Amino acid sequence: MATSGQSVADPERVLAIIMGGGQGTRLFPLTRERAKPAVPLAGKYRLVDIPISNCINSGMRRIYLLTQFLSASLHRHVYGSFKFDSFSRGFVEILAAEQTATDASWYQGTADAVRKNLSHFRGTDFDYALILSGDQLYRMDYRHLLRSHVETGAEVTIATIPVPRQDAQSLGIMQINAERRIVRFVEKPKEPTVLDQLRLDPDTVAALQLSAGTEWFLASMGIYLFNRELLHRLVENTYTDFGKHIIPHAIQLHRVYSHVFQGYWEDIGTIRSFFEANLDLASELPRFNFFDMAAPIYTRPRFLPASKINGASLDHTVVSDGSILNHCKISQSIVGQRYLVDAGSHITRTVIMGADYYESRESIEECAKQGRPRIGIGRNTRIDTAIVDKNARIGDNCVITPHGKPDSVDHDLYFIRDGIVIIPKNATIPNGTFI
Numbered sequence: 548m549a550t551s552g553q554s555v556a557d558p559e560r561v562l563a564i565i566m567g568g569g570q571g572t573r574l575f576p577l578t579r580e581r582a583k584p585a586v587p588l589a590g591k592y593r594l595v596d597i598p599i600s601n602c603i604n605s606g607m608r609r610i611y612l613l614t615q616f617l618s619a620s621l622h623r624h625v626y627g628s629f630k631f632d633s634f635s636r637g638f639v640e641i642l643a644a645e646q647t648a649t650d651a652s653w654y655q656g657t658a659d660a661v662r663k664n665l666s667h668f669r670g671t672d673f674d675y676a677l678i679l680s681g682d683q684l685y686r687m688d689y690r691h692l693l694r695s696h697v698e699t700g701a702e703v704t705i706a707t708i709p710v711p712r713q714d715a716q717s718l719g720i721m722q723i724n725a726e727r728r729i730v731r732f733v734e735k736p737k738e739p740t741v742l743d744q745l746r747l748d749p750d751t752v753a754a755l756q757l758s759a760g761t762e763w764f765l766a767s768m769g770i771y772l773f774n775r776e777l778l779h780r781l782v783e784n785t786y787t788d789f790g791k792h793i794i795p796h797a798i799q800l801h802r803v804y805s806h807v808f809q810g811y812w813e814d815i816g817t818i819r820s821f822f823e824a825n826l827d828l829a830s831e832l833p834r835f836n837f838f839d840m841a842a843p844i845y846t847r848p849r850f851l852p853a854s855k856i857n858g859a860s861l862d863h864t865v866v867s868d869g870s871i872l873n874h875c876k877i878s879q880s881i882v883g884q885r886y887l888v889d890a891g892s893h894i895t896r897t898v899i900m901g902a903d904y905y906e907s908r909e910s911i912e913e914c915a916k917q918g919r920p921r922i923g924i925g926r927n928t929r930i931d932t933a934i935v936d937k938n939a940r941i942g943d944n945c946v947i948t949p950h951g952k953p954d955s956v957d958h959d960l961y962f963i964r965d966g967i968v969i970i971p972k973n974a975t976i977p978n979g980t981f982i
Contacts, residue, residue, distance in 0.1 A: 556697040558606035558690050559636070561772075562673035565598050565681050566657050567614035567621070573817045574682075576962050576971045577936065582614055584681030585621035586821070587900045587937065589828050589837060590867035590883045592846045593624050594815060597686075598679045599639060603629075604842040605689035608637030609671065612681070613660045615644040628847040642667060656787030665779060676778045678771040678789060684824050684835055685768075685812040686842055692772055692806045701804040702777045703797050705729065706770035708808050709755060709763045712742060718766035719790055720745045721805055729803045732767070732795050755807060765805060767794075768812060777801060811835050819965035822934060825881050825898045829863045851884060859888070867901060875924075883937070887923030894924070899935045900972075914940075919975060933968040941970065942978035958982075 568583040577586050584595035595612065602610050608631060614621055622641055631637035642664050644654050654660040657678070661668075668676070675696070677689060687706070696704040707721050715736065722731035722745050736742050747755075747763040757763050771789060773781070777797075786792035797803050811834040813824045827833050837844055851869035859872035866872065867884040874890040883901020888894060902922050911921045924930070925943035932949050935941065947961070949968045956963035961970055961982055968982060976982075 556690070556694045557674075558693060559608075560674040561607045561609075561677050561689070561693060562668065562671055562675070562775075563598075563602045563607050563610040563677045563679060563689075564661060564668075565595070565610065565612045565679045566660065567612060567616075567618065567681050574815075574821060575964070576969055577818070577821070577934070578617070580617060580620070580972055582616055582618050582621045582681075584612070584614075585618075585624060586682070586815070587883065588684070588815075589825060590865050590881045590899075590901065591849075592837075592844060593621075594682050594684075595621065595625065596628070596844055596846045597684055598681060599625075599629060600842075600844045601685075601687050601689060602677075602679075603845065605687075607677065607689055608635065609673070610637075610639045611664070611667070612639065612641045613644075613654070613664060614641055615654050615660075618643055624847055628845065656791075657789045658782050658793045659787045661778070662782040665782070669779075674775055676773045676775060678769075678773070680769045680814075682815045683769070683812065684815055685808075685810060686835065686839065686844075687770075687808060687810065688842070689772075692770070695806040696772050696804070699726070699728075699804045700802060701772075702774050702801040703794075703803040704772040704806050705794065705803065706768040706772075706808050707765040707805045708768055708812050709747070709757055710766045712746075712762045712764065715742060715745070715764040715766065721765045721767060723751070723765060723805050725750075727805045727807070729798050729805050732798055734791065755809065765807065768808065769814075772806075817965060818934070818967055818969065822898060822965070822967050826879055826896060829865045829879055829881060831863065849884065854882075869905075870901070887921070889924060889926045889928075889943075891927035892924050893929045895931045897930050897933045897935060899924075900937045902938050904938075918978070920978065925978065930968075932966070933970065935970045936972040936974070938973045939970045939976070940974070941976040942980065944978060945976055945980045945982070947976070947980075947982045 586594050588594050629639040719734045720736055721729050724730055752763055781793050815821050854866050854870040856872050858874040860876045862878040864877045864880050866882045869885045870882050871887045875888045875892040877894040880894050880897045882899045885902040906922045914921055920940040920942035922940055924941045928945040930947045933947050947968055949963050949966050954966045
């Protein structure tokens, strides 16, 4: 066990590895043309900005991002956002899945992705490997995780978060002893007797200052800190996934400890979770605070003008740079960058992702001749409970709402998932359309 946590727990000795994720089918159609970590968030960010910013704020500036599916926009965003000084050791490097002379397969899971990139990692000098997800919303100082890892003499430390019984059934649950060493792991426990065995004991509940009247469980956040050599040994096999295979195996043979995190954390894995997490950012006291400048969230600098409000009525709404809002009403919504909402329109509980570019006057005039809307939301249109993806053209006098419709619909113009209407990227909704 380490004798001096402060002297050994050096964040510069950590290599961060962010998992780009699979096809993101549960976030379709937002992932129809982009990787999960590239999905826009909060009007001006991307999901991948969260773990990268957490790493930078924690002094861990050597970062690999492993990608496979539809990664072009993710590559553009990362390389345009995170450029370190030429004289620093920091980097954010993307490692895309590639076929080799000895292996023609793509990534089969998180552990397989790390295994296939060991040759890259071995060329980097580090003591600890931090495995992160690219599609979670939270703010964490990983130095606390590292310090806990060193002080306990752990070989693997797993970040965990207390959750109530109703949430425990959909997460991987850890059982710990008095030293917070993990002794058992159960993926999505459903049986009441198993849940009873995994429940935190009263002493741990009191130590964590959790409410005594609730049954608490420790859920894995999918954040793992490995000693370098152990990581190499644990992935040199045919196991494909950390959560399903590597971690349960490691618990049986190695010193695996829990680091308990008690801040806000949301896994952005479904359309509903994505939608609710974005709308929460427009509340008066959002659970995730983008205004915390002690640990800012970084993204690509775009040098856009300030947004212009021409008589619009806004209530609990986030408006990003470079947008123009005419005499419209917007409530409980997010308005992304470079977007127009024209007069008479009423937008409620909607996540608008904005536009990638400003449309030229010639393009607007040509579209008008063809009866095609310009990029933005036209006049006298009503939208409720929706996600409007980038560069969408929504015409005048449209109505878009999921009310009275099935929870899941595939249509030429739109989709419905989890009871939320989604207007896909680059879509055109003609004037007078009723959805």
